[in-house]
Amino acid sequence: MIHPTAIIDPKAELDSTVEVGPYSIIGENVFIGAGTIIGPLVVIEPYVTIGPECHIFQYAAIGAAPQSLKFEGEKTYVTIGRKTIIREFVTIHRGTGFGGGITEVGEENFLMAYTHIAHDCKIGRKVVMSNNATLGGHITIGDYATIGGLVAIHQFVRIGDYAFVGGKSAVVKDIPPYVIAAGDRAILHGLNTVGLKRSGFSQNKLKLLKKVYRTIFRIGLTINEAIERVKAEVEQIPEVVHFIDFIKSSQRGITR
DSSP: OOOOOOOTTTTOOETOOOOOOOOOOOOOOEEETOEEEEEEOEOOSSEEEEEEOOETTTOOEEOOOOTTTOSSOOEEEEEEOOOOOEEETTTEOOOOOGGGGGEEOSOOOOOOTTOOOOTOOOESSEEEEEEOOOEEEOOEEOOOOEOOOEEEEEEEEEEEEOOOOTTEEOOOSSOOOTTEEETTTEEEEEHHHHHHHHTTTHHHHHHHHHHHOOOOOSOOHHEEEEHHHHHHHHHOHHHHHHHHHHHHTTSBOOOO
16 A cells, blocks of 8 residues: 555555555655655645545645744644545645644645645644635634635634635735625635535524524624624524624624
8 A cells, every 4th residue: 555665664654555655765753644645746744633534636745844934843743534525736834832832634624726824723523724725823613614715814813613715815804704805905704604505504593593694783883883793683503603703702803
């Protein structure tokens, strides 16, 4: 299952069912789970853990030192969850000691060609990153989010669950869950109705989330005024509570 031209450090641990293609290089202290396929010409540097049933395509580079002037060579990590697909030329960098020490990619994500995940990012599950999407350091992407092609996201920004960021956008502030954002600089364009329906959201949930969105972003209230009105007038289902909590916890400010 391992091509004879592949170079694998003796301190790496690969499940017996892992496939490794020609000329790939796997460093020490790398752990790869059952059924994962490593294509040709892949580089996996030390301190990377890859879950089972992943597929990593040619020329991907995982676990390189972070692009940070503050990094001083400390031992930091990358983890990648099960059934994640990593396409050609994707780059994922290790964390930094000052940023938590780990870059995390969750389960069942789809990282298309040339995407970049910088140090200390946290990616949820079932996230889609389209070609050339780029994350600065310390970014958090929620579950089921979709990041369009050629999107650039500023350091420390958070993207909420089920959010959709349109292609060629520049994102400098947090994007709440359940919405569509696009543009340079990105602005909101309503709920991600199509994505939410595809994910099984009921008509009642969509109705309540639309009311929350209109109250916060469309009638001229301050954020605090809008939150108080939502608490008073909208049924507090978990999705509504999550929407409000995300906004209240923002450090960079919310995309409007």
